[in-house]
Amino acid sequence: MFILILGAPGSGKGTQGKILAERLGLPKITTGDLIRKAMLDDTPLGLEFKKYYDEGKLVPDSIILGMIKEQLDRPEAKNGAILDGFPRTAAQAELVDKTLAQRGQRLNHILLLDVTEDELIRRMRARAQVEGRTDDSPEAIANRLQIYQRDTAPLIAHYAQRGIVHRVPGTGSVEQIALQIKRIIGR
Ligand code: ADP
Numbered sequence: 001m002f003i004l005i006l007g008a009p010g011s012g013k014g015t016q017g018k019i020l021a022e023r024l025g026l027p028k029i030t031t032g033d034l035i036r037k038a039m040l041d042d043t044p045l046g047l048e049f050k051k052y053y054d055e056g057k058l059v060p061d062s063i064i065l066g067m068i069k070e071q072l073d074r075p076e077a078k079n080g081a082i083l084d085g086f087p088r089t090a091a092q093a094e095l096v097d098k099t100l101a102q103r104g105q106r107l108n109h110i111l112l113l114d115v116t117e118d119e120l121i122r123r124m125r126a127r128a129q130v131e132g133r134t135d136d137s138p139e140a141i142a143n144r145l146q147i148y149q150r151d152t153a154p155l156i157a158h159y160a161q162r163g164i165v166h167r168v169p170g171t172g173s174v175e176q177i178a179l180q181i182k183r184i185i186g187r
Pocket of ligand 1: 008009010031032033035052053054056057058059060064084085086087088092135144
């Protein structure tokens with residue numbers, strides 16, 4: 001089973017994705033973590049990522065599509081995965097759809113974490129104090145929210161046509177939200 005967790009930055013994709021992946025015994029593929037790891041390791045790709053990441057801009061598809069393909073093709077993800085942080089653009093969605101279709105698979109569920117913008121900003125600012133993520137600066141936060149609306153939110157309509165989008169209220173306790181997701185997925 002392939003499940004995409006979709007939502008604005010700060011909506012809790014990582015937290016809920018982790019719970020879901022552990023419960024279903026599926027690997028979680030998180031492009032943001034892969035990008036942060038490459039930056040930390042100072043790889044040539046990491047240096048390239050940093051130019052966009054720190055400003056809260058999307059890493060261009062020309063660089064990220066290869067990484068996404070590689071992750072989907074890993075043996076661990078043969079029978080399913082939780083996708084966190086991608087697809088985030090039309091080109092990424094096309095690649096995911098095509099890669100899975102070639103294997104006779106598809107995205108089964110899209111969980112859309114719904115959180116108001118005020119709450120998103122509050123969470124990211126609070127997280128900045130704790131984690132010190134370089135893209136939690138006020139300017140980068142503003143960019144990320146804007147880019148989500150422009151590039152990623154349109155994917156909701158794309159997947160809604162297939163009837164696989166479930167809107168999950170993203171406010172409440174972590175446990176309450178996880179329970180809602182469990183009800184939706186049915187396991
Ligand atoms: P958030 O959802 O809070 O923005 P992520 O860790 O998913 O957190 O993403 C952080 C940053 O990593 C993004 O602003 C972008 O620079 C980069 N990134 C992550 N995933 C992608 C992706 N699929 N395509 C392009 N850039 C990405």
